[in-house]
Amino acid sequence: MARRVERCSAEPADLSEAGIGEGVSEVIVTTRSASGEPNAAPVGVISESNRYFARLYEGSRTLSNVRETSKLAANVTSDAVLFVKSALGNLDEAEFSLFFSSSDSDYGFPVLSEASSWIIFETVFTESSLFQLTPVAVKISRKEVKAVNRGFNAVVEATILATRFGRAKDEGEKEETKKKMRFFAEIVEKCGGRREKEALSVLREKIKNYPSRL
Ligand SMILES: Cc1cc2nc3c(=O)[nH]c(=O)nc-3n(C[C@H](O)[C@H](O)[C@H](O)COP(=O)(O)O)c2cc1C
Incomplete structure (x- = not known):
């Protein structure tokens, strides 16, 4: 460190x-x-x-x-x-x-x-x-002046869903979670900047062992 x-x-x-x-x-x-x-x-x-x-x-x-x-x-x-x-x-x-x-x-x-x-x-x-x-x-350290970026917010939402995926109680809930994650992934692709798109790739890589692709 x-x-x-x-x-x-x-x-x-x-x-x-x-x-x-x-x-x-x-x-x-x-x-x-x-x-x-x-x-x-x-x-x-x-x-x-x-x-x-x-x-x-x-x-x-x-x-x-x-x-x-x-x-x-x-x-x-x-x-x-x-x-x-x-x-x-x-x-x-x-x-x-x-x-x-x-x-x-x-x-x-x-x-x-x-x-x-x-x-x-x-x-x-x-x-x-x-x-x-x-x-x-x-x-x-920094006072940032930043407009809302829907891509950033969508990364945050998709990440929360990813942390909950493992705790889904049945297949139905897992399927519903994946559907929501795909919804947020589309927003990242549409509105995100370089860092948000990189975050989505990292997220996809981290969850690639989940039953189907995000
Ligand atoms: C945006 C966001 C907010 C979160 N908020 C909380 C929270 O308030 N409390 C909590 O226990 N976990 C929260 N989590 C989940 C933890 O970050 C997650 O369980 C994480 O894997 C814990 O890591 P650790 O074992 O290194 O502490 C949140 C996750 C995300 C993506």
Whole structure:
């Protein structure tokens, strides 16, 4: 992993400035295990009246890391490829850099080098898979001015479906999921830019063992 030391503002700014608005913000959450192994996965950060939450489902590396360290970083990015790769595997070590705070262990905390912004949160379990998040550090690297790209949104939707495919309860649900994925793939092909189309290829490659082609 890049041992680049990240710097940030000591006091967390208003999180809307860092890209976390009201409702659910889809970000890439980075975590580390107790032994320092970094991990990344897309997660929705829920914002309600300036309080922040994440719902972390059983079975993910993210959940086990949060249980071990009580911390996660929300990385704001519009890179479609990072969403697909982190949802259906892990990112390359080179994609991470480390943030060291004064209270940190030797490991530092992994964030994404290319994130437009990141926020490190302390996590407290509340009930039924819900964690309350308290921001402890924030870094804004880029303020992006970007129009909505339906191709990007479609990659996100197709990726969510891909992560749920394995949990479909019967053939009917699997078929329905594939139909929806094909619908979103068509939008990516029509509206996506280079990075969204690359994300779709990565997605197709990752799910090629699924029963039929997307
Ligand atoms: C856009 C998007 C949003 C997601 N939001 C969540 C979420 O809020 N909570 C969650 O537990 N999983 C969520 N997932 C699914 C996880 O990213 C997925 O299960 C992933 O494989 C977990 O990886 P890990 O085992 O490395 O943590 C989301 C997936 C996508 C594509």
